[in-house]
Amino acid sequence: MDSTDKVDGQVGQVEGGAPVRRRDSYHHGDLRNALIDAATELARKGGPEAVVLREAARHVGVSATAAYRHFASHADLIAAVKERSLAALATSMRAELAELEPTGDPRVDATNRLSALGRAYVHFALSNTGLFRTAFFHREVIKDKPPQRTDTAYELLAAAVEGLASAGVLPPERRAHTETAAWAAVHGLSVLMLDGPLRAMPESEREAALNRTVQVVIQGV
Amino acid sequence: MDSTDKVDGQVGQVEGGAPVRRRDSYHHGDLRNALIDAATELARKGGPEAVVLREAARHVGVSATAAYRHFASHADLIAAVKERSLAALATSMRAELAELEPTGDPRVDATNRLSALGRAYVHFALSNTGLFRTAFFHREVIKDKPPQRTDTAYELLAAAVEGLASAGVLPPERRAHTETAAWAAVHGLSVLMLDGPLRAMPESEREAALNRTVQVVIQGV
DNA sequence: TTCGAATGATGACACTGTCAACTTCGAGAT
DNA sequence: ATCTCGAAGTTGACAGTGTCATCATTCGAA
Numbered sequence: 001m002d003s004t005d006k007v008d009g010q011v012g013q014v015e016g017g018a019p020v021r022r023r024d025s026y027h028h029g030d031l032r033n034a035l036i037d038a039a040t041e042l043a044r045k046g047g048p049e050a051v052v053l054r055e056a057a058r059h060v061g062v063s064a065t066a067a068y069r070h071f072a073s074h075a076d077l078i079a080a081v082k083e084r085s086l087a088a089l090a091t092s093m094r095a096e097l098a099e100l101e102p103t104g105d106p107r108v109d110a111t112n113r114l115s116a117l118g119r120a121y122v123h124f125a126l127s128n129t130g131l132f133r134t135a136f137f138h139r140e141v142i143k144d145k146p147p148q149r150t151d152t153a154y155e156l157l158a159a160a161v162e163g164l165a166s167a168g169v170l171p172p173e174r175r176a177h178t179e180t181a182a183w184a185a186v187h188g189l190s191v192l193m194l195d196g197p198l199r200a201m202p203e204s205e206r207e208a209a210l211n212r213t214v215q216v217v218i219q220g221v
Numbered sequence: 222m223d224s225t226d227k228v229d230g231q232v233g234q235v236e237g238g239a240p241v242r243r244r245d246s247y248h249h250g251d252l253r254n255a256l257i258d259a260a261t262e263l264a265r266k267g268g269p270e271a272v273v274l275r276e277a278a279r280h281v282g283v284s285a286t287a288a289y290r291h292f293a294s295h296a297d298l299i300a301a302v303k304e305r306s307l308a309a310l311a312t313s314m315r316a317e318l319a320e321l322e323p324t325g326d327p328r329v330d331a332t333n334r335l336s337a338l339g340r341a342y343v344h345f346a347l348s349n350t351g352l353f354r355t356a357f358f359h360r361e362v363i364k365d366k367p368p369q370r371t372d373t374a375y376e377l378l379a380a381a382v383e384g385l386a387s388a389g390v391l392p393p394e395r396r397a398h399t400e401t402a403a404w405a406a407v408h409g410l411s412v413l414m415l416d417g418p419l420r421a422m423p424e425s426e427r428e429a430a431l432n433r434t435v436q437v438v439i440q441g442v
Numbered sequence: 443t444t445c446g447a448a449t450g451a452t453g454a455c456a457c458t459g460t461c462a463a464c465t466t467c468g469a470g471a472t
Numbered sequence: 473a474t475c476t477c478g479a480a481g482t483t484g485a486c487a488g489t490g491t492c493a494t495c496a497t498t499c500g501a502a
Contacts, residue, residue, distance in 0.1 A: 461485085
């Protein structure tokens, strides 16, 4: 956010319409975070293609090349935004989990958890288009962390599936790769509805399709 | 330029390494298709980001702006490549279908068809990375046809699900949106393995994960 | 044969990521 | 309190992109 607004945090206007924070001191103080903030905002509306380094720098009120003191490249900046987006997704999913009221039956609870997570996944994608697309953006293979799937969204899904297993709903011989299947279903639905051919689907049908997809996964498990 | 060089269609080399077809006549004759060909080749290796208008024109041996006699914009060119990619995907799926030998049981046959289609979908994605990513590429909302999901890949999937229904495997009360669920599963798996966090998954596990995903869909249906 | 309309070519503009060289400033050693 | 040096920001440039306005060529019909 507006982290270190020391003295006069005035907001100016540049030709392009990009808001500029004029800083008083030559050094910014927390440029890295400020750039990620700006870039994240760009990503929120407009997706990964909209996060352009020079524009982010412009928003912060700093020269474009100043960014290179904090990021190795444009891809590096995007990677940072990516992390944030994944975190936002996970947070949103966790929130949905918390709203769940336990029934008596642990088998039903486990099922409900997986269902809620899947639903939250798709809902996040549909209401946070830019962030979701950035979260799963991939262009240059640079950086981007060793592509472990440790993003917490997967962990949540995996934990829910594990819950299914320990509740006895999911038999051991079908245990393997079930998280992946569940993940694939909700992720695929998100992508198809966001950028894919399903993006023309009306709102009403969307929810029905989501329900059916979750149902297929639950039943197929 | 040295376009006034000589006669007939020799193949030269430009500094960048881009092969150039020098044509003899001022007019190309079939520039639109030639450009789509070149662009498709760019897409095959490198994905949608690699299909750059100027480069395609360079390959064909034509000025960059000449493309604007045949395409409204860069996005328009990509849309053309997109169509081709979707067609290639469908063709690949149909080929897999043709290899299927009918058992006596129509219920088993129907199931096998859906399974084969799903497997073909993911296999195409993994072995034709660039084309697949281009097929589902989406940036500017320009053109790109009215986003009906009439791409034949979907139709094939839908037909297979319909086969399940008419074979009695899929009860009517679960009929709705089942194609979407199946599509979502295989598409999601493809995307996750291609660009997503699953791209680090070793080959062996990949096939297992695909099998499990298909199994979940079949069983959940 | 003539001539208008397609089709290509040139040159330019704005924009991007990125690099090299320069400037400013903050903090630690003296 | 001052000096100094490296970190942080700036300026200017370059190559590359999509795209437009304008000019040149050629094909096909009148």
